[in-house]
Amino acid sequence: MKMLERSVQNPIITAADLNYNWCSIKVYNPSVIKNSNGYQMLFRAVGKDWVSRIGIARSSDGVNFEVHPEPALVPIHNWERAGCEDPRVTKIDETYWLTYTAFDGITARAGITSSLDLETWDDQRVILFPQWHHTVKENCTPDWSKGAAMISQPIDGRYYMLFGDSHIWPATSTNLMDWEPSTTPIISRRPGLFDASYVETGPPPILTDRGWLVIYHGVDQLGPQMTYRIGAALLEPNDPTKVVWRSKQPILEPTESYETVGFVDVIKGGFETLKKMTLEDLHQLSMQQKLPKAVFCCGAVKEESGSIRLYYGAGDTVICTATIDLDTIFQS
Secondary structure, three states, X not given: OOOOEEOOOOOOXXXXXXXXXXXXXXXXXXXXXXXXXXXXXXXXXXXXXXXXXEEEEEEOOOOXXXXXXXXXXXXXXXXXXXXXXXEEEEEEOOEEEEEEEEXXXXXXXXXXXXXXXXXXXXXXXXXXXXXXXXXXXXXXXXXXXXXXXXXXXXEOOXXXXXXXEOOEEEEXXXXXXXXXXXXXXXXXXOOXXXXXXXXXXXXXXXXXXXXEEEEEEEEOOOOOOOEEEEEEEEEEOOEEEEEEEEOOOOOEOOOOHHHXXXXXXXXXXXXXXXXXXXXXXXXXXXXXXXXXEEEEEXXXXXXXXXXXXXXXXXXXXXXXXXXXXXXXHHOO
């Protein structure tokens, strides 16, 4: 059985590869969709102003990407003034739907936009969940929501979305505009395992012959030495609110040198701490071994071979890719 295999070219995109102000500090957390023109990547980028923007890159082989010189999406509304983060792209019929985390400096909200060609995007708006109240995460506003990932086809006339951090909830819609969340999470934290303290949605779910494959993030412990790992779950094909299987072990965790160092967002003080530092200070900080470690996956493509190609941010600083067989996932 073929185990997870990282690309020998990792990291496949770094800020050092590019010469654009809007992505001069770090590039990470990519989402990728494959169409007739190849692999289309949307990724999070941070420049010297420490505002997150979403860039776009294209590839014919899924590894060697050419980055467009201008960002695809930038903050234009007050509710996203601090950044457009962590894109997740799904194609439904002929339309590409892009969900992302809109951050105003205090509250994270699920943002959404759409495009017919991945070049011209409709107005960015917030997904407002009626009567939604985040009851798990402490010290956040009631309308806090993030990590939205849409399922690529309707089921019995309804569209589905997974969203959330701390727990993962489903939401449904009949028109892709108005979403109704469930009050019952489908993926929660599990004491004693790699996801004991935190879970968050990963890429849009992928339909397999066993059901909807969900890639998600898990954190073992909160604090200065937390580690973000990647796990998997399987949802019923005709009812994606039901989990039929979930990995007990992570399918990917930070072990390589480019995964265990970086300008990690979740240090104490977050961006407010990082943006006060010089580049030299940042590089020295990134080499400390007691910092949080992170692999964070927002993109997954099912290849013709049947394997899954994961695209992930490493150390919140660079973009990487790895492949893994479905059978390997289901034995984790």
